[in-house]
Amino acid sequence: MELKIKYKLAFLGILVVFVAILHLFFGSIHIPFYSVFDVLLFPNSTSSAYHDVIWWVRLPRMLTALLAGAALSLAGLQMQTLFRNPLAGPDVLGLTSGAGLGVAISIFLSPLLLVIKGFNPIFAFTGAFFVMLIILPIAKMIKDNNSLLVIGIMLSAIASSCVGILQYISDANDVQSYLMWTFGKMGGLSFFEVFIIGIGLLVGLLLAFINSRQMNVWVLGESYLTNLQFNIAKARMTMILSTCLLTGVVTAYCGPIAFVGLVSPLLVRNWLKTYNHQWLIIGACLGGSICLLVCDLFINIFSSQVSIPINVATSLFGAPVVIFFIFKLKRLSI
Amino acid sequence: MVFVQNLSVGYQKGKEKNLLLDHIDVSLPSGKLVCLLGSNGSGKSTFLKTLAGIHPPLSQPADQTLIEFQKPGNIAIVLTDKLNLSNLSVYDLVTTGRYAYVNWLIQLSETDKHAINQAFHLVGIDQLKDKFVDELSDGQQQMVMIARALAQETPYIFLDEPTAHLDLNNRMEIMTLLRKLAHQHNKTILVSTHELDLALQLADVLWLVQDKKIVSGIPEELVLDGVLDKAFPLKGFNLKTGEMNYEKTKNKSIQLIGEGYRYLWTKNAFERMGFSVINEKAEIQIEVEKEYWKIDSNRYNRLQLLLEDLINREIK
Known part of the structure; x- marks a missing residue:
């Protein structure tokens, strides 16, 4: 059984590499395939415009999708485990809405704050971080997971209403630019920003791996964790902290990417058919990467005709896939 | 043999105390099947969990025996909750019993694998290794959880209502298995149950929850002393003779x-x-x-x- 899971993971790994390379062949500017090959195989020999586009535009975008997909999927995996609920995603703790509020403040109140518009990542991260500062002590005080879930949703609601107020009193241009943020974006990040997402993913991944034994026992109930001498509070906080980091850093740079964090861990769980988080962590990361890369690939392929925001694409392409899987598997479980 | 003295069990919510068992003294004999009997709500589950160290006691015994008893690797537990997960394999579930011994990379040593296989073998469920948890019947699931507890290789195993939701055959099977584990493999097994008949037939020692205290003794003695009659005021059933008493409605x-x-x-x-x-x-x-x-x-x-x-x- 374990061997089968390893084969499946290897398949996902190969698929990630394949989709990632394929992703470099498409973009808003048309570049002939042989030129892409040329640039990729001999990066130092050419110094054409194509070279710059591929290395400085397409490569960071591909890496963004790769890392963000993995991060969101891993965050969703941990939330599903924590709440023992297949409907939990990275946004259940209210971080995404917090980031949204941060961005809304930066856009709508920029004259008051004397900041330049478009300096969003820091505001988004501050918003998410602020919600994290609220949710961590709450999680420490309230031991019941269902209550925590409801509180997360309530925090989201509060943040969204605040955004609503700001939208209501602002002019149309600002509302438009906030709306653009909510659509999410993959492109336009510098290597440094991609690097920061990578660091976030790495730390989140490490926390998840260290916690994988606890997550495996988590579903049996807290008594069994105590019986095996695991610290429940520590295991829970590790899951929450890892999720906050992963979701916060991605939302700061890419906007609120929906769907991937909910769907890809769910599909990976049911395809690998395991509850061992050692495999699930790897699988969720690979699955999330594939999911976001493929969606962004579609956007790039059609970008010459029509421009689709990433958040629309993930749901538009993702939802039919999920429905298909439900019909095939009959039942999705965490 | 373990002596626990002066243990109070119950729930504390703020300043409000709900005392279930008051200053209990019990001794748990090694290599025996001990049944903890009591009616619903008498606090037997809470007592079991308190003794296992997964529920805080209302008052700690003054000496170190309880803390010493609850040291890592001494007690394994089996609780009643039903698992409904289609992706959890039986083998992985039993493997979690070894988690106290493996590092965070979950690399199973030969000792670990041996303990897991031994546990499957002892319970007699080798054929379930490749199944998933949601494919099991309630009885099989209970067997798997017992195998999981055995994989922990602890001298003590505590089970909370292991025969609840099971039919008579499965109940018998589980209880005789537990008896076998106690007598042939020198495990000390504490089972909480409200099923008087099975406990009377199979237990070596009964612990009876009565008026916030625990009365212990061998089953036969407790029957003859009339202690059980007091704890289980069964209408129309004479425990000593084993006969039902029917009302004489017809005058013939x-x-x-x-x-x-x-x-x-x-x-x-x-x-x-x-x-x-x-x-x-x-x-x-x-x-x-x-x-x-x-x-x-x-x-x-x-x-x-x-x-x-x-x-x-x-x-x-």
């Missing part, structure tokens, strides 16, 4: 002649219907023969027909 007596099981069950049937069955001459006389029942020279092949006739005659 029957003289029943016969012997063996057929006699006993026939007697039971009439008593259930409200007749009084006596051993001396009565207005109705029934003979229990090997093949049939005889009343006033009428023969009946089936007891049901005899009963119906008798009741019809009664009405007339």
Whole structure:
């Protein structure tokens, strides 16, 4: 059984590499395939415009999708485990809405704050971080997971209403630019920003791996964790902290990417058919990467005709896939 | 043998205390099957969890015995909650029993693998290794959880209501398995249950929750002392004789002649219907023969027909 899971993971790994390379062949500017090959195989020999586009535009975008997909999927995996609920995603703790509020403040109140518009990542991260500062002590005080879930949703609601107020009193241009943020974006990040997402993913991944034994026992109930001498509070906080980091850093740079964090861990769980988080962590990361890369690939392929925001694409392409899987598997479980 | 003294069990919410068991002294004999009996809500589950160290006691015993007893790797637990996960494999579930011994990379050593296989073997569920948890029946799932506890290789195993939701066959199977583990593999097994019949037949020692205290002893002794009658005021059942007492609703007596099981069950049937069955001459006389029942020279092949006739005659 374990061997089968390893084969499946290897398949996902190969698929990630394949989709990632394929992703470099498409973009808003048309570049002939042989030129892409040329640039990729001999990066130092050419110094054409194509070279710059591929290395400085397409490569960071591909890496963004790769890392963000993995991060969101891993965050969703941990939330599903924590709440023992297949409907939990990275946004259940209210971080995404917090980031949204941060961005809304930066856009709508920029004259008051004397900041330049478009300096969003820091505001988004501050918003998410602020919600994290609220949710961590709450999680420490309230031991019941269902209550925590409801509180997360309530925090989201509060943040969204605040955004609503700001939208209501602002002019149309600002509302438009906030709306653009909510659509999410993959492109336009510098290597440094991609690097920061990578660091976030790495730390989140490490926390998840260290916690994988606890997550495996988590579903049996807290008594069994105590019986095996695991610290429940520590295991829970590790899951929450890892999720906050992963979701916060991605939302700061890419906007609120929906769907991937909910769907890809769910599909990976049911395809690998395991509850061992050692495999699930790897699988969720690979699955999330594939999911976001493929969606962004579609956007790039059609970008010459029509421009689709990433958040629309993930749901538009993702939802039919999920429905298909439900019909095939009959039942999705965490 | 472990002595625990002065242990109080219950729940504390703020300043409000809900005391379930008050300053308990118990001794847990090694290599025995101990059944913790009590009615619903008497606090037996909470006591079991407190003893296992997964629920905080209301007052700690003054000495170190309890802390020493609850040290890592000493007690394994099996609780009642049903798992409903289609992606959790039975093997992975049993493997979690070894998690106290493996590092965070979950690399199973040969010792770990041996312990896991041994656990499957002891419970006799080798054929379930490749199944998933949601493919199991309730009884099988309980067996898997027992295997998981065995994989922990602890000298003590505590089970909370392991036979709840199970049918009689499965209940017997689980309890005899636990008895075997205690007697042949020197495990000390504490089982909380409200099923008096199984506990009476199979337990080595009974712990009886009564008036916030625990009375312990071998089953037979507790029956003879009448302690069980007090704890289980069963209406219409005499624990010492094992007989049901039926209300005599019909004002008729029957003289029943016969012997063996057929006699006993026939007697039971009439008593259930409200007749009084006596051993001396009565207005109705029934003979229990090997093949049939005889009343006033009428023969009946089936007891049901005899009963119906008798009741019809009664009405007339």
